[in-house]
Amino acid sequence: MPKQQHLKDHFQEARLFNARLLVGVIGILILTGVLLARMYNLQVVNYKDYVTQSDRNRIQVQPLPPTRGLIYDHRGRLLADNRPSYTLTVIREQVRDLEQTLQVLQGLLHLDDDDLQDFHKRMQQRRRPFEAVPLSYRLTEEEIAIIAVNEYRLPGVKVEAELVRDYPMLESFAHSVGYVGRINDRELSAFDEEQYRRYSGTHTIGKIGLEHQYEEQLLGEVGYQYVETNARGRVLRVLERIDPQPGENLRLFIDTDLQDTAIEAMAGRRGAVVALDVNTGGVLAMASTPSYNPNLFVTGISFAEYKALNESLDLPLFNRTIQGQYPPGSTIKPMLGLGGLHTRAVDANRVIYDPGYYQLEGEERLYRDWKRTGHGPRVDLMQAIRESCDIYFYDMAFRMGIDKIHDFGAQFSLGSRTGIDVPSERRGLWPSRAWKRGARGLPWFPGDTVNVGIGQGDVLTTPLQLAVMTATLANRGHFIRPRLVQWVGSEETVPQIQDVDPIRPDHWDYVFEGMEQVVHNIHGTAISVGRHLNFHMAGKTGTAQVVGIAQGEKYDSEALKERQRDHALFVAFAPVEKPKIAVAVIVENGEKSSKAAAVAAEVIGKYLELEAVAEAGASEEEGKQP
Numbered sequence: 001m002p003k004q005q006h007l008k009d010h011f012q013e014a015r016l017f018n019a020r021l022l023v024g025v026i027g028i029l030i031l032t033g034v035l036l037a038r039m040y041n042l043q044v045v046n047y048k049d050y051v052t053q054s055d056r057n058r059i060q061v062q063p064l065p066p067t068r069g070l071i072y073d074h075r076g077r078l079l080a081d082n083r084p085s086y087t088l089t090v091i092r093e094q095v096r097d098l099e100q101t102l103q104v105l106q107g108l109l110h111l112d113d114d115d116l117q118d119f120h121k122r123m124q125q126r127r128r129p130f131e132a133v134p135l136s137y138r139l140t141e142e143e144i145a146i147i148a149v150n151e152y153r154l155p156g157v158k159v160e161a162e163l164v165r166d167y168p169m170l171e172s173f174a175h176s177v178g179y180v181g182r183i184n185d186r187e188l189s190a191f192d193e194e195q196y197r198r199y200s201g202t203h204t205i206g207k208i209g210l211e212h213q214y215e216e217q218l219l220g221e222v223g224y225q226y227v228e229t230n231a232r233g234r235v236l237r238v239l240e241r242i243d244p245q246p247g248e249n250l251r252l253f254i255d256t257d258l259q260d261t262a263i264e265a266m267a268g269r270r271g272a273v274v275a276l277d278v279n280t281g282g283v284l285a286m287a288s289t290p291s292y293n294p295n296l297f298v299t300g301i302s303f304a305e306y307k308a309l310n311e312s313l314d315l316p317l318f319n320r321t322i323q324g325q326y327p328p329g330s331t332i333k334p335m336l337g338l339g340g341l342h343t344r345a346v347d348a349n350r351v352i353y354d355p356g357y358y359q360l361e362g363e364e365r366l367y368r369d370w371k372r373t374g375h376g377p378r379v380d381l382m383q384a385i386r387e388s389c390d391i392y393f394y395d396m397a398f399r400m401g402i403d404k405i406h407d408f409g410a411q412f413s414l415g416s417r418t419g420i421d422v423p424s425e426r427r428g429l430w431p432s433r434a435w436k437r438g439a440r441g442l443p444w445f446p447g448d449t450v451n452v453g454i455g456q457g458d459v460l461t462t463p464l465q466l467a468v469m470t471a472t473l474a475n476r477g478h479f480i481r482p483r484l485v486q487w488v489g490s491e492e493t494v495p496q497i498q499d500v501d502p503i504r505p506d507h508w509d510y511v512f513e514g515m516e517q518v519v520h521n522i523h524g525t526a527i528s529v530g531r532h533l534n535f536h537m538a539g540k541t542g543t544a545q546v547v548g549i550a551q552g553e554k555y556d557s558e559a560l561k562e563r564q565r566d567h568a569l570f571v572a573f574a575p576v577e578k579p580k581i582a583v584a585v586i587v588e589n590g591e592k593s594s595k596a597a598a599v600a601a602e603v604i605g606k607y608l609e610l611e612a613v614a615e616a617g618a619s620e621e622e623g624k625q626p
Helices: 010-045 047-058 098-109 113-124 141-149 185-189 193-198 209-213 215-219 256-266 303-310 329-342 381-387 390-400 402-410 433-440 446-452 463-474 505-520 593-624
Strands: 059-064 078-090 133-136 157-166 179-182 204-208 223-229 235-242 250-252 271-277 283-289 352-354 376-379 478-480 485-488 497-499 538-544 567-574 581-587
Touching: 010 047, 059 235, 078 098, 078 141, 098 113, 098 141, 113 133, 141 157, 179 209, 204 209, 204 215, 209 215, 256 271, 256 283, 256 593, 271 463, 271 593, 329 381, 329 390, 329 402, 329 463, 329 505, 329 538, 329 567, 352 390, 376 381, 381 390, 381 505, 390 402, 390 446, 402 446, 463 478, 463 567, 463 581, 505 538, 538 593, 567 593, 581 593
Parallel strands: none
Antiparallel strands: 059 223, 078 133, 078 157, 179 204, 223 235, 250 485, 271 283, 271 581, 352 376, 478 497, 538 567, 567 581
16 A cells, blocks of 8 residues: 655745744844944944054154254353264064064174163163164164165164264363263153153263253253054154254353363373353363263263273263362462451461471470471461461461361352252362261360361362362452353353452452462462463462371372372462452372462463453454444
8 A cells, every 4th residue: 555645834834934034034133233333332432542543553653852952162162062873773563573673683783782782671661652762873874775775674673863962072071061871761760751751752861060960951842743654664744743942052151272271281190170260150161180082971881981981090980170079288278368367366467486397285296387497487477378388377277266267168168069050069078066076976176176277187178169269269258159051042141149258358468469479479389380470370389198197207209109199289360460260270199289380370371361362352343343
């Protein structure tokens, strides 16, 4: 019997089809809803965010570093310039494999380990996205050509032209003008948001000297440009530009010719020279020898070069003019003599017997005069200044007492910073009872006062302080804060003046005459220099012990090493009748104060010569005017 065949159940199939269709439609609707929700999220909810991200891939903000202000001397000669240089930079966001790129660059340019180490440090510093990081400075034309030929292999690597600091006078102004150097991690971490913004695109900062002191004015204001780039980061067009504002220029009181004269007069010896304009407080010359080339520090000094400078026994990095603290020796005697007259501890008629030593009552110690046989039976203050009689000043100091000595000398900037417009000035030491009690826990003794009377013992001064003291003397008591900078942009700096206690005119005249006799009297301690001068100056010689000499022993130069011998000092102002310039000189281990006096004489002579030429030129110009 044949099998029965079942007919198709069309109803069942239709129901199954409809169910599947419904599931499909629902699935499509769900997916369409998800797609629409995603589109809504992209186009409405997060539209601004994604537009911004898109623009970041296409539009970049590039900082435009300002041109650093220039520094000129008094006559308009450049002391700090900006010169074009080519720098190899890397934009990290555009480099696929940084280490591989650096390996390629090493093979092309022979980069040393110092360059790579510094580059990695800068890469770790805070920076903006797509900000170029310097890898190598001062590329040669050959190196630039190599990079250009291999540009296709080096995405994110660029050669950028920029201005770098240059010091055309080399060693002459290293300690006063200072230098700029790369911004380090410590400086960067101390930046606030405003500083971080201002230094965008700038890789250097003032480190010492005027470059540091006037960093705010020299830096300028950063600019920006919005640029459109392609997928490789190449700039297609500039959309908007805000130009940077250049820094202010500085014009100094310093005269390059006078500075060169001071350096040449030092003849390679260790020491310092400071010359001040008596009437303005302007620094006319400020030389610390030996010195160094500040250009070494601008783009990064090598370890070997820095080690050689830092470990040199001659301390070329040390600014002796404001950081060197030396016993002033007899250079402070005119100031103390004026104090003795003012406080009535002595008068112009007081005379003493000088047997070659001084002895305090009840003490066995003898305080020796530099002249073993003494200066005679009747030594007055005039002779004491002229011939630098220690015994007179021992006695006068004892009669004044340390309290009056300290208060009077403090008015002449001793023991305090002068306030000059460069950083790192030391205050020296002008001792007092309170100082000794606080620093050493000991009382003040009469012998301490005796030593202060000849600028020895605990007394320490910087060459700048001695120059300011001398200028204040020449000004008859007007203390003017010393300044290096005369103009900041178009704005002139303002002198700060403070007067010492009123002093009788005849006392000033008396001390001036004594200082003039130091140089021009046959018995003066600087007559060896004075007899060759064609102008009159007032001065005072001084020597300062480097090592102590035992009681009763004589100073033996031959028995001492060169660096243990006495320092030679000299202070002076000129012309005597109408002072214009004050000078302080120290020649380390120079022994004879005449060496320092000769330096001062050359500097003053050059200044008066330059002034005469300037006055003649001004008179000629006036004569041409209708």
